[in-house]
Amino acid sequence: MLRKLFYCFALLVFAGPVIANDRVKAESSVAIATASEAIRRDPKDANAYYNRGNAYAARGDTDRAIADYTATIRLDPAHANAYYNRGNGYSSKGDTDRAIADYTATIRLDPAYANAYYNRGNAYSNKGNTDRAIADYTEAVRLQPANANAYFNRGNAYGNKGDTERAIADYAETIRVDPTYANAYVNRGLAYEKRGDVAKARADFNATLGLSHSATKWAQDKARERLAALPSPRPATILVEKPSAAAAVVASGVPSSDRRIALVIGNSAYENVAALPNPVRDASLVADVLRLTGFEAVTLLTDLRKDALVNALREFAARAETADWAVVYYAGHGMEVGGVNYLIPTDARIAADREIGFEAVPVDQVLNAAERARKLRLVILDACRDNPFAVQMKRTMTVASRSVSRGLAPVEPEAGTLVVYAAKDGETALDGDGINSPFATAFVKNLPTPGLEVRRLFDFVRDDVMEATGRRQKPFSYGSISGRQDFYFVAGK
Structure with a gap:
């Protein structure tokens, strides 16, 4: 019952x-x-x-x-x-x-x-x-x-x-009001499990374990118990072999000759700082929309520890060599130290700035994972949220101590690569009051629009985010892609 x-x-x-x-x-x-x-x-x-x-x-x-x-x-x-x-x-x-x-x-x-x-x-x-x-x-x-x-x-x-x-x-709603309310994550996970939504149940139980400082012993024990009882995750790579009728309508304008692949990552259940409520949900939403717009393969991974994050990038890099489009979307914590940007795995322990290179993954590795795609390399980083690691780190490195900033540092990717930040360099993005971040919400709203070229797409995303946040958050794009070719997620009718 x-x-x-x-x-x-x-x-x-x-x-x-x-x-x-x-x-x-x-x-x-x-x-x-x-x-x-x-x-x-x-x-x-x-x-x-x-x-x-x-x-x-x-x-x-x-x-x-x-x-x-x-x-x-x-x-x-x-x-x-x-x-x-x-x-x-x-x-x-x-x-x-x-x-x-x-x-x-x-x-x-x-x-x-x-x-x-x-x-x-x-x-x-x-x-x-x-x-x-x-x-x-x-x-x-x-x-x-x-x-x-x-x-x-x-x-x-x-x-x-x-x-x-x-x-x-x-x-x-409980979690929206109080993102550290561990019992709400557990009970929502139990409800998802009852409904048969194993992926969302697993995400909530993992989020509970990430609230190590506020979760009751009951909540942590129950989360561990249910995670052990859940069936093993399905393979992360999902091939869209027979799209639904709705998907076929959306993707009808996509040239069949383009091979498009994506790696979508959401890190919520941080083990050593408070969990982030939205990244897993944001990643799931983005993955669903990419599938609907004709991507051949979308790899959705959540709550990655460092080894798993590095392996995911390595495997994606190998597949990108035969792809026309390679898209990476990451939601979770990120940090800039000494002018270098890093993505923060869920198991990171960063007590001092000198540890960042051992505990986190440089954004350059993300760019490298996509760089062999033939036509478009697109990296989207919703990783500019307020970062508790930056506050608690001891400053020991002369160079790094001069630059441990809010948000991420600007990047200069190779020609043919476009990097999009949810918030401009040196600024922070909002996790949002709803079930998804303002950036993810704007991105999935505009992405399926027929005839919206990629550069114009992110202009629309920027405007929507600025409007939704009262101009407190401004997404920003870096790099350049071919001016002689237009790129559409969904071609015009």
Whole structure:
């Protein structure tokens, strides 16, 4: 049953009884004594009872906290926070019905109390009333669009109802709001696995392992468990032997004499810094569109460690010798050190600038992989995102320490090669708020346009990205290709 594949986490604001540390005990003791003196002086001081209730709650004395919140409500029936905190207390004791009643009273007094909807949703979920839980989570995210927990728990609720697509959508929203939310990657991976989408499931489980600093032990263990259970990946090279009818329409203008191949790489699940949410999705999207425009072979690879990245470039270089077009698309981390650009594999450990040559792959190797194609060599680098390695590196090399910059350095490829950066040299690209980066979105939007010559294509991409990012990001092209020949992904009709 689907219920077994989803894991619901009731992330209540009130944590329940805890063992308070010495500082909390000392502070709460002072607060309790102060509030108790205020009550002695004025037994009708509702806020004094409320403050003492908070102090008791802080030290884990739930019963006394509830008693003081009850006294607050008796003296001030319109005290919404007292109802809310008493509801948290009842919830921590497992008294779900009383908790729901108090959250309902909170909402009656303050209809915009987002956390009351969220916690009541958790209470309904614990009772198995999934529809009411979903309704409350929906109101919580309407009032607080950045409430990642509400999206996550609503995703769990949809999963328990068997609505996998809505569950996936909510986990995606959770990740958009908080890209380090490891449990959302795990549960979305489980949903993809249930749907039979093994590649996306694997990508999410790998992304979880890349969040080594924020992922819970449960999330990491579950990701490893599912990765071990998934079937082996299909061969990465996919030959388009019998295109679908739709693909045939799109590719109808492609000269049959041109042999076009592509290597598409997306690195998301970095092992030693935070994961990047979009590169794997960006790479998958780009690969799909290239297949539809008539490429003979598209190699899609994700989350490559250094050895795998080098081998992929070596194999592609051998195949490019007999190709007319060779296209490389890379999404992930990149870095410039001492004027040299590098792509960062997922297993890189770069504690000091002197390690870059051992841990990363020079962009020149990427250019070399495509250079033997007969007509067009195109390298597209969506690798200019903010790079955490650059921040944490120790500067030890005299030359390199003068130049560890934002983004990538400009390049001067050989004639016949075009290199496209998602952001101009020295600038950073945005990963985006959606499921794909602004650059990938613009690229796949314009690529299938009939009669759009390659140089003009990237002008359109640049304009779309600048518009989408409020001119904060400007893609840039380097190099030159033959002026005597036009190149079209899709020829004009």
